[in-house]
Amino acid sequence: xxxxxxxxxxxxxxxxxxxxxxxxxxIVNYRRHHATGLQPSMMMLWAWAGVPLGVFNIVSEFNxxxxxxxxxxxxxxxxxxxxxxxxxxxxSPLKSLLVLTPIALVMSAIQAALIISLRLxxxxxxxxxxxxxxxxxxxxxxxxxxxxxxxDIYKHRTVRGISFLFVGIDAAGDVFSLASLFFQKELDVxxxxxxxxxxxxxxxxxxxxxxYNLGPWVRGKLEDRDMSRGDGERNGVAMHExxxxxxxxxxxxxxxxxxxxxxxxxxRGSLGRDEGRA
Numbered sequence: 022x023x024x025x026x027x028x029x030x031x032x033x034x035x036x037x038x039x040x041x042x043x044x045x046x047x048i049v050n051y052r053r054h055h056a057t058g059l060q061p062s063m064m065m066l067w068a069w070a071g072v073p074l075g076v077f078n079i080v081s082e083f084n085x086x087x088x089x090x091x092x093x094x095x096x097x098x099x100x101x102x103x104x105x106x107x108x109x110x111x112x113s114p115l116k117s118l119l120v121l122t123p124i125a126l127v128m129s130a131i132q133a134a135l136i137i138s139l140r141l142x143x144x145x146x147x148x149x150x151x152x153x154x155x156x157x158x159x160x161x162x163x164x165x166x167x168x169x170x171x172x173d174i175y176k177h178r179t180v181r182g183i184s185f186l187f188v189g190i191d192a193a194g195d196v197f198s199l200a201s202l203f204f205q206k207e208l209d210v211x212x213x214x215x216x217x218x219x220x221x222x223x224x225x226x227x228x229x230x231x232x233y234n235l236g237p238w239v240r241g242k243l244e245d246r247d248m249s250r251g252d253g254e255r256n257g258v259a260m261h262e263x264x265x266x267x268x269x270x271x272x273x274x275x276x277x278x279x280x281x282x283x284x285x286x287x288x289r290g291s292l293g294r295d296e297g298r299a
Contacts, residue, residue, distance in 0.1 A: 024204040029084070031201035036090040038194030043097035045186040047104065056105040058182020060173055063166040064102035070162035071095030072128050073155040076135045080143060080152060091159075099125060153211065160215040167222040171229075180230040188223055195220035 050056045075091035103121045106112045112120075139151050174180055199216040202209050 028201045028204040031197045031204065033084070033086050035194045035196075035198035035201065036086045038190050038197060040086075040090050040093045042187055042190040042194065043094075043101055045190070046184045047097065047101055049184045049187075050101070050104045050108065055108045056101075056182060057109065058173065058177075059101070059105055060166075060169050060182070061102050061105035063169045064098045064105065066162045066166035066169065068095045068098035068102060068124075068128065070159045070166070071098065072132045072159075073135070073162075074159035075132050076139060077152055077155040077159065079136050080139045080155075095128060096125075156211065156215065160218065164218055164222060167219065167226070170226065171222075174226070174229050174233070179233045180226060183226070185227070185230060188226055192220055192223040192227075195223065 046059070050059070071091040071094040074094065075088070078087045078091055099121060103112075103117045106120075107114070107117050135155070139155070142148055142151055170183060173182075195216045199213065199220065202212050202216070
């Protein structure tokens with residue numbers, strides 16, 4: 022199906038999703054002031070994945086949105102990565118900046134060198150395998166990052182640290198990008214494999230969240246409701262069966278009055294017996 026307009030629109034929507042996907046995760050980390058459960062290795066793998074992806078998109082002369090998207094992916098991944106150390110390792114802002122800046126500069130230098138080299142190779146030798154290598158390398162790094170979180174899910178039997186809004190936006194980017202391939206003149210099988218694999222991994226994270234997080238939460242709510250209902254029924258029966266006179270005599274004033282009346286009667290009885298003996 023050759024519909025360039027639909028392919029461009031869907032591809033742009035996918036690029037937009039991938040450009041903002043990590044913003045919810047960064048906001049969640051900032052609000053709760055910790056990044057427990059979020060895997061720093063996942064974020065670093067994603068940051069490096071933006072390097073070959075940027076090379077591929079720029080050398081392929083894609084539209085400006087697709088050229089900017091890998092840069093945003095690397096930048097936001099590095100921000101999320103350093104949050105893990107800032108909140109969990111208690112790094113100071115200065116130390117975080119001193120560690121982050123050289124890494125970002127090295128990534129930028131590597132990407133620039135690869136762009137120049139592949140442009141020369143493309144113009145002189147018309148070879149395509151280096152471009153294919155860049156696309157595959159980016160997909161492998163992205164998938165490896167998600168798989169790293171699978172290990173944490175298996176280890177702790179829960180999906181922790183990761184924002185499901187982030188997962189949803191990233192999965193939506195895969196859906197839009199995958200759909201755009203079907204509106205091109207020729208179906209890109211490699212692109213289908215790349216986008217389809219990542220989409221399947223995210224759907225697996227959603228399934229794990231439903232099993233380990235949502236299921237116990239729903240069952241806990243139902244148990245709490247049943248317990249509250251049972252307590253209310255027991256309290257209602259107890260109040261119905263308790264006589265009103267009993268509740269009166271169980272009060273402190275009722276008890277003291279009863280003791281006073283009993284003590285007064287005993288005193289009057291003992292006085293009567295003393296008068297009789299006199």
